[in-house]
Amino acid sequence: xxxxPCNDLRPLQEILDRYPREEAALIQVLQDVQRAYNxxxxxxIEKVAExxxxxxxxxxxxxxxxxxxTLTPRGKTLVKVCLGTACHIRGAKQLVEEVERVAGIKPxxxxxxxxxTLETVNCVGACAMAPVVIVGAKYHGGVKTADxxxxxxxxxxxxx
Amino acid sequence: MRIDSxxxxxxxxxxxxxxVTGRKRxxxxxxxxxxxxxxxxxxxxxxxxxxxxxxxxxxxxLFLKRTGCHGFCQRxxxxxxxxxxxxxxxxxxxxxxxxxxxxxxxxxxxxxxxxRDPSTKAPVPKYADIxxxxxxxxxxxxxxxxVDPADIEDSLANGAxxxxxxALNDLSPDEVIAExxxxxxxxxxxxxxxxxxxxxxxxxxxxxxxxxxCNGDEGDPGAFKDRxxxxxxxxxxxxxxxxxxxAVGAHEGFVYVRDEYPLxxxxxxxxxxxxxEWGLLGKNILGTGFDFDIKVSRGGGAFxxxxxxxxxxxxxxxxxxxxxxxxxxxxxxxxxxxxVLNNVETWSDVSxxxxxxGDWFARWGTEKSKGTKAFSLVGKxxxxxxxxxxxxxxxxxxxxxxxxxxxxxxxxxxxxTGGPSGGCLPESCLDLPVDYEQLTAAGSMxxxxxxxxxxxxxxxxxxxxYFLRFLVEESCGKCVPxxxxxxxxxAIYDRILEGRGRxxxxxxxxxxxxxxxxxxxxxxxxxxxxxxxxxxxxxxDEYVAHIERGECPAGMCRALTRYEIITEKCTGCHLCxxxxxxxxxxxKPKQKHAIDxxxxxxxxxxxxxxxxxxxxxxGRGRPEVAAAAQ
Numbered sequence: 001x002x003x004x005p006c007n008d009l010r011p012l013q014e015i016l017d018r019y020p021r022e023e024a025a026l027i028q029v030l031q032d033v034q035r036a037y038n039x040x041x042x043x044x045i046e047k048v049a050e051x052x053x054x055x056x057x058x059x060x061x062x063x064x065x066x067x068x069x070t071l072t073p074r075g076k077t078l079v080k081v082c083l084g085t086a087c088h089i090r091g092a093k094q095l096v097e098e099v100e101r102v103a104g105i106k107p108x109x110x111x112x113x114x115x116x117t118l119e120t121v122n123c124v125g126a127c128a129m130a131p132v133v134i135v136g137a138k139y140h141g142g143v144k145t146a147d148x149x150x151x152x153x154x155x156x157x158x159x160x
Numbered sequence: 161m162r163i164d165s166x167x168x169x170x171x172x173x174x175x176x177x178x179x180v181t182g183r184k185r186x187x188x189x190x191x192x193x194x195x196x197x198x199x200x201x202x203x204x205x206x207x208x209x210x211x212x213x214x215x216x217x218x219x220x221x222l223f224l225k226r227t228g229c230h231g232f233c234q235r236x237x238x239x240x241x242x243x244x245x246x247x248x249x250x251x252x253x254x255x256x257x258x259x260x261x262x263x264x265x266x267x268x269x270x271x272x273x274x275x276r277d278p279s280t281k282a283p284v285p286k287y288a289d290i291x292x293x294x295x296x297x298x299x300x301x302x303x304x305x306x307v308d309p310a311d312i313e314d315s316l317a318n319g320a321x322x323x324x325x326x327a328l329n330d331l332s333p334d335e336v337i338a339e340x341x342x343x344x345x346x347x348x349x350x351x352x353x354x355x356x357x358x359x360x361x362x363x364x365x366x367x368x369x370x371x372x373x374c375n376g377d378e379g380d381p382g383a384f385k386d387r388x389x390x391x392x393x394x395x396x397x398x399x400x401x402x403x404x405x406x407a408v409g410a411h412e413g414f415v416y417v418r419d420e421y422p423l424x425x426x427x428x429x430x431x432x433x434x435x436x437e438w439g440l441l442g443k444n445i446l447g448t449g450f451d452f453d454i455k456v457s458r459g460g461g462a463f464x465x466x467x468x469x470x471x472x473x474x475x476x477x478x479x480x481x482x483x484x485x486x487x488x489x490x491x492x493x494x495x496x497x498x499x500v501l502n503n504v505e506t507w508s509d510v511s512x513x514x515x516x517x518g519d520w521f522a523r524w525g526t527e528k529s530k531g532t533k534a535f536s537l538v539g540k541x542x543x544x545x546x547x548x549x550x551x552x553x554x555x556x557x558x559x560x561x562x563x564x565x566x567x568x569x570x571x572x573x574x575x576x577t578g579g580p581s582g583g584c585l586p587e588s589c590l591d592l593p594v595d596y597e598q599l600t601a602a603g604s605m606x607x608x609x610x611x612x613x614x615x616x617x618x619x620x621x622x623x624x625x626y627f628l629r630f631l632v633e634e635s636c637g638k639c640v641p642x643x644x645x646x647x648x649x650x651a652i653y654d655r656i657l658e659g660r661g662r663x664x665x666x667x668x669x670x671x672x673x674x675x676x677x678x679x680x681x682x683x684x685x686x687x688x689x690x691x692x693x694x695x696x697x698x699x700x701d702e703y704v705a706h707i708e709r710g711e712c713p714a715g716m717c718r719a720l721t722r723y724e725i726i727t728e729k730c731t732g733c734h735l736c737x738x739x740x741x742x743x744x745x746x747x748k749p750k751q752k753h754a755i756d757x758x759x760x761x762x763x764x765x766x767x768x769x770x771x772x773x774x775x776x777x778x779g780r781g782r783p784e785v786a787a788a789a790q
Contacts, residue, residue, distance in 0.1 A: 026477035027460050031419065054477075065479045065636075066460025068419045084381035085576060085612045086538035088626050094763050098741055122463065122630055124420050125384035126193055127536055127610070128233035128544035139197030145741045145765060 002060065003071035006041030016051040023054050026062055030069055039073045067121075075110040075117035077136050079103075079152065084123030086130035091145075095131055096120060098148040116152070162439040164447035169325050172438070176317040184221030185264055186242040190305065192229025192391055193384075193423055194545075199252070200237035206253040210260055222264060225314075228392015228427075230305040231546035232292055235275065240287055240305075247287040248273040278542050278564050295562045297524060298548045299532045300348070300508040301385075304392035309427045312434040315395040321440055323514030327403045328448045331514075333363060336407040340510060342518025344530030349375055349466070349503030350578065350607040351683070352529070352596040355510070358500060361490035362408040365498035370410035372401050372452075373494065373501040375471060376417040376424065379463040380579025381630065383610030385534035386504035388546050390417065390424035393508070394431035398441060398454065400507030403514050405452040408500050413454040416471055419461050428456055463580070463634035466608075467682050468493075468501045470636065481638045482682035505534050505609070525551035529595035533606070539576075539613040540567045549594075556590040559613055570615040573714075574698070578607030580627045580634075581687035583694025584620060603694040605687070617768070619714040620699040621706055625653040627691035635684065642685030645676040649692065658719045659782065661707035666696065711779020718762040721777050725766075727752050729774035736766035736775065 015032045019025035029052065033044050040063050049056040063069045081087075081096045099118050100106055110117040126132045129141025133151060140151050163169045189195075189204040207224050216222040230238045235249035241263045248259060251273060262268040274285045284290050298304075307314040315321075327336050341356035362370060374397060378386040389397060401413050417425050432454055435441035443451050457475055464470045465480040469487075472494045474480040493499025502510075509531065513521045522530045529551040535558070538544045542564035549558065555575055559565070566572050574584040583604035585592070592598050596606050614623070628650045637643045649672050652665050673689035680686045696703065705711050712720045725736075725745075732750040744760040747753030755766070767775045 023477040024475070027474065028458065031458055031460070058478075061479050062460070062477070066462050068459075068461040083630075085579075085610065085623075085626065086382045086544075088381075089539055089612065089614055089618050089623070091765075091768075094741065094765065097763075101741070121420065122634070123379070123381035123383075125378065125387040125418075126197060126233070127382050127384055127538040127612075128546070129194055129197060129236075130538060130544075132197075139193065141194070141197050144739070146738060 003040065003042035003045065004073065005043040006037055007043065009044060009047055011036040012044045012047055016048070019052075021052055023052060023058075026052055026054055026059065027066065030059075030063060034069055037073075039070045042071070073110070073114065075114045077116050078134075079116060079118050080121045080124070080134040081107075081118070082124045082126070082130070082132040082134070083120045084127055084130070084132075086127040087123075087132055090130045092131040094145050095133060095143055095148060098145040099133075099152070102149055102152060162437070164439055164444070166325055166329050166446070169321070169446060173316050173322075176313040179313060180317040182221070183223035186223045186225055187259075187264065188225050188227045188240040188242065188305065190228070190230045190236060190238040191226040192233065192388060194229060194233030195236035195238055196423075198236040198250070202253045203237050203239065203251050203256065206256040207260075210256055214260070216260065216264070220264060225308050226310075227307065228304045228309050229388040229546060231301070231388070232543065233546070234544040245287045246285050247275060247290065249275050291564070292543045292545065292547070292562055295549070295557070296547050297532050297550050299512050299521065300389060300396070300505045300534050301393070301546070301548045302512060303396060304388060307393060309392055309394055310430050312395065312431070312438060315393070319515060320395045320511075321399050323511040323516075324399050324402055324440065325446060327406055327514050328446055328450060333407045333409065336403060336514065337363065339518045340407075340513060343509075343513045343521035344518075344525070344528075345506065345509055345513060345521065346529065346596065347503055348505035348509065348533065348609070350380075350581065350605060352606060355502060355506060358490060358502070359404065359407050361488065362410075362498045362500045365491045367498045369412070369495070369497045370408055371494045371497055371499040372405045372408065372410045372413040373471070373475070373499060374401055374413070374415040374504055374507050375466065375468070375501055376415055376421070376504050377459045377466045377471060378418060378421075378504070378608055379466040380581075380608040380610050382536065382538055382576070382612045383579060383608040384536050385546055385609050387418075387421045387424055389504050389508050389534075390421065391427050394428045395435065396508040396511050397428075397504055398431055398435050400510035401454060402441060402445060402452050403510055404500055404502065404507065406450055408498070410500070411451050411453070413452060414475055414494075415454060415456050416459055416465070416475060417456060418459045425456060425458060432456065462636070463630075464636045464682075464684055467684055469682070471501065472499065479636075481636045482684070484681055503608075526593060526595045528597055533594075533609060535609040535611050537563050537611050537613070539611075540570070540615040540618070541565070541613040542567055551595045552593040554591050554593055555585065558594065558611065559590070563613065566613065566615050570617065572613070573616050573618055574614045574620060574623075576604075576612040576614065576623065576691075577610065578605035578690070579610055580631050581605055581683065581690055582607045583690045584614070584623060584698065585694070586698040588698075603690065603697055605690070617714050617716065617764075619712050619716040620695045620702045621653070621656060621712075622714075622716055624692045624695045625650065625657060628653055631684070631688050635688075639679070639681040639685060641676045641679035642681070642688060645672050645680075645685075646688060648672055649689075656703070656706050657717050659706070659710045659780070663707065665707060666700070666703055670696065705779070708782075709779060710782035715764055715767065715777035720780055721762045721764070722757070722780050723755055723760060723762055723764065723767060723775060723777045725753050725755055726774050726776055727754070729772050731772050731774070733771065735769045735771065739765040739769040741765060
């Protein structure tokens with residue numbers, strides 16, 4: 001089994017109950033699982049395969065194909081740095097580096113205390129405010145490297 | 161309330177209009193993603209609170225409306241006071257009292273909050289007088305910013321579903337298709353396939369079950385028109401889809417929305433529920449006996465799912481891999497049934513076309529590209545945001561009249577259109593009229609309407625690598641030319657940008673690009689070399705500078721660039737010290753500064769903030785780069 005188990009499948013059952021038992025529901029179910037657990041636990045993936053009557057291999061192929069899914073637990077707060085074209089030419093790369101410096105993690109990584117995960121995304125469609133950083137559900141536009149520390153604020157135990 | 165006849169519809173519209181005209185004065189607060197990010201929710205809340213406390217709804221007939229995106233996102237939060245049409249920008253909750261006391265109660269303008277012309281600094285209080293808006297013609301975005309997307313009555317009062325009533329009552333499915341044909345409507349998702357032809361093929365295809373799909377998987381980085389339409393006027397899309405379903409004989413529909421657009425999913429869900437409740441969607445629509453319903457499906461975050469056959473696989477719950485195009489979706493699409501798939505903007509255009517007529521739409525545009533087109537104008541331009549224009553407007557007018565020119569009045573270098581399938585067009589193309597044919601002939605494409613403006617501080621070789629990196633990540637991996645071709649190209653670009661480019665690298669890139677164009681399975685792979693080829697076509701000298709001289713003309717490639725402070729010009733303002741992320745700038749305030757080259761990472765942050773032109777950059781040259789690499 002790839003990934004990590006969660007050992008609490010109650011939220012999963014509620015999710016499965018909301019959808020018809022068919023393959024077409026797979027992506028929607030996995031999205032809800034990702035949202036509920038902050039990742040796709042290995043035991044939950046197994047149950048999803050059973051619940052929808054889809055081969056386990058197919059569930060894993062979908063889970064690893066789409067960007068919305070992760071097999072490792074994410075931190076409490078997700079920091080997304082947008083790398084859309086408009087953000088790129090307005091200095092998004094420097095923002096990623098500054099988050100790396102301040103939080104001590106690289107894109108895709110989570111801080112040891114699981115408070116924060118850094119991800120880069122290929123455009124969140126807020127291009128008029130480039131460069132954009134999203135912390136949790138909050139969008140920040142026109143971000144400068146000097147703003148990063150404030151933006152991350154209490155979300156994480158920062159380096160230094 | 162359920163509408164079951166044309167008479168009932170007319171009555172409902174009349175009632176909605178009376179309700180809206182009863183609102184003597186209105187305050188529109190933009191609640192699109194952009195303005196929300198800038199804090200418009202708190203502004204709307206402050207208005208709501210003060211209106212209730214002061215009883216302004218009764219005394220002044222004042223009504224607060226939370227609308228979709230006004231497009232001028234960069235200046236948000238935006239507030240419009242009606243009927244004067246005064247636009248306030250960057251409004252804070254603390255400004256609300258003043259707006260209510262001055263403008264709403266007394267008709268005076270709060271001058272510090274109005275837009276100012278960037279060159280003359282003169283205030284321009286009226287929405288309609290601001291060049292950003294005055295030069296636009298809105299069809300697909302006709303009601304965005306005007307209506308409350310969560311209130312179907314507001315949409316009805318503004319003309320929604322009039323096209324559907326006409327289609328279902330007055331026209332046969334064939335006549336609906338003919339009307340779309342007369343409009344000359346072509347797909348707004350990028351490729352520009354004639355919509356009527358697609359519909360006719362699906363209408364004629366045999367099959368008991370047919371589908372209508374709205375492609376809201378707007379994946380092109382730099383484009384966000386579909387997001388704004390879904391968020392700000394979902395009824396225009398729903399109406400278009402019902403009309404399309406009637407034309408082709410479908411009863412089931414899907415909207416596939418990017419997972420990155422949570423607000424669009426919410427607004428769409430609310431609008432669908434309301435449309436069902438009002439008898440405009442679901443069983444026996446408008447009492448005509450026609451059934452059609454829509455499900456919303458959230459995408460999994462894969463760029464390739466914007467490709468129609470991959471999108472359909474994803475709707476089936478599978479991995480989003482495209483299939484070869486000899487099988488047409490109009491015959492075998494979703495679940496192998498005849499399927500029509502159109503972009504969000506196309507569906508919104510359809511409802512306007514049926515309401516106003518094909519000839520009305522076709523009066524805008526060029527010979528082969530009719531109507532209007534939505535664009536997101538972003539990048540290094542003064543006025544960034546969402547715009548809609550008649551086809552055929554020149555890039556120069558778009559960037560310099562509507563966009564207000566280049567940020568900080570730096571020199572224009574290029575404009576990128578069409579996302580990862582498009583290209584970069586140089587200054588010599590600025591007088592190009594924007595339509596499908598012209599953009600393709602110039603080596604770019606229309607794509608999803610992203611227009612990213614670049615100045616002299618943008619490295620074109622780096623931009624090409626940016627798209628390669630994007631595509632390496634997003635290629636589904638099914639066919640070899642795309643999967644491997646992109647990787648090989650990226651490796652070549654990586655070494656060029658690190659100063660290790662080889663003399664024959666340009667030829668190597670061009671050969672790979674040819675192979676990918678010929679051999680890839682889907683449009684993603686076939687068009688993937690476009691950013692590479694267009695930068696080679698127009699900015700070859702930048703490639704040569706990187707490879708032969710070891711320098712980056714834009715000063716953006718760190719391995720090749722060295723920054724230094726021109727001591728005589730430095731005023732000691734200390735701005736650069738604060739901007740430097742690595743603490744590489746030494747010098748006390750009001751004294752001459754200098755860069756500690758040992759700490760400098762050549763990011764250029766100091767150069768961009770310096771107001772005295774006291775920082776310069778130059779190429780390191782091949783020998784030095786080579787030495788550093790060892």
